[in-house]
Amino acid sequence: MTDQLPSFAFRLTSDAIDTASLTRELHDSAAGACVTFEGRVRDVNEGHAVRRLEYESYEAVALKEGKRVMDEAASKEHVIAAQCIHRVGRLEIGEIAVWVGVISGHREEAFRACRYIIDEVKARVPIWKREQYRDGASEWIENAR
Amino acid sequence: MSSRVTIEYFALLRERRGLDREEVETSAPDAAALFDEIAARHGFGSRRDTVRVAINDEVTTWNHPVSSGDRIVFLTPFGGG
Numbered sequence: 001m002t003d004q005l006p007s008f009a010f011r012l013t014s015d016a017i018d019t020a021s022l023t024r025e026l027h028d029s030a031a032g033a034c035v036t037f038e039g040r041v042r043d044v045n046e047g048h049a050v051r052r053l054e055y056e057s058y059e060a061v062a063l064k065e066g067k068r069v070m071d072e073a074a075s076k077e078h079v080i081a082a083q084c085i086h087r088v089g090r091l092e093i094g095e096i097a098v099w100v101g102v103i104s105g106h107r108e109e110a111f112r113a114c115r116y117i118i119d120e121v122k123a124r125v126p127i128w129k130r131e132q133y134r135d136g137a138s139e140w141i142e143n144a145r
Numbered sequence: 146m147s148s149r150v151t152i153e154y155f156a157l158l159r160e161r162r163g164l165d166r167e168e169v170e171t172s173a174p175d176a177a178a179l180f181d182e183i184a185a186r187h188g189f190g191s192r193r194d195t196v197r198v199a200i201n202d203e204v205t206t207w208n209h210p211v212s213s214g215d216r217i218v219f220l221t222p223f224g225g226g
Binding site for chain 1: 153155156157199202203204218220221222223224225226
């Protein structure tokens with residue numbers, strides 16, 4: 001029933017993210033808290049009507065750097081397990097672009113580790129996003145630093 | 146002394162260059178000089194202080210030397226999440 005994944009994994013996928021099964025994978029009898037974050041594709045950015053998105057990764061470094069972020073989260077006290085999965089390829093409005101889940105003994109550590117993972121992944125993992133707008137234009141979007 | 150390296154392009158720079166990858170003969174001693182050479186040749190318009198570099202799948206510093214056989218990727222600002 002349980003997965004073969006390490007307790008702190010970073011993955012890339014071109015398939016829709018199944019949050020229910022990811023959440024189910026995060027179970028431990030010592031876990032009193034589970035905090036999850038999902039980043040979704042929204043239909044507007046800085047006044048432009050967005051039609052869809054495309055994510056592109058530099059996979060070799062993305063997986064390596066993503067794993068480092070997860071290992072850093074693992075080194076935080078009381079965090080039991082964490083998973084992060086990021087989409088690549090074409091995404092439609094409302095789809096989940098990234099998902100982070102953390103379990104820990106108490107809520108404080110889970111909230112903190114979840115925040116840490118999403119912030120570090122955005123800053124350090126080589127994934128690029130191109131927004132396609134309703135007016136036909138498109139643009140590569142940079143994360144705020 | 147020149148070296149022969151492979152440059153791979155992603156996202157914005159892939160579009161600007163019109164290629165996924167190319168082999169380049171260069172006399173650039175380090176990654177910074179190589180970026181400046183390639184950026185000028187193809188009109189990338191990205192300033193080096195906004196770009197990072199990976200050599201052989203490790204993000205490294207601009208003063209990292211360039212050697213024959215290296216696989217080099219210039220990383221424009223990320224947009225994941």
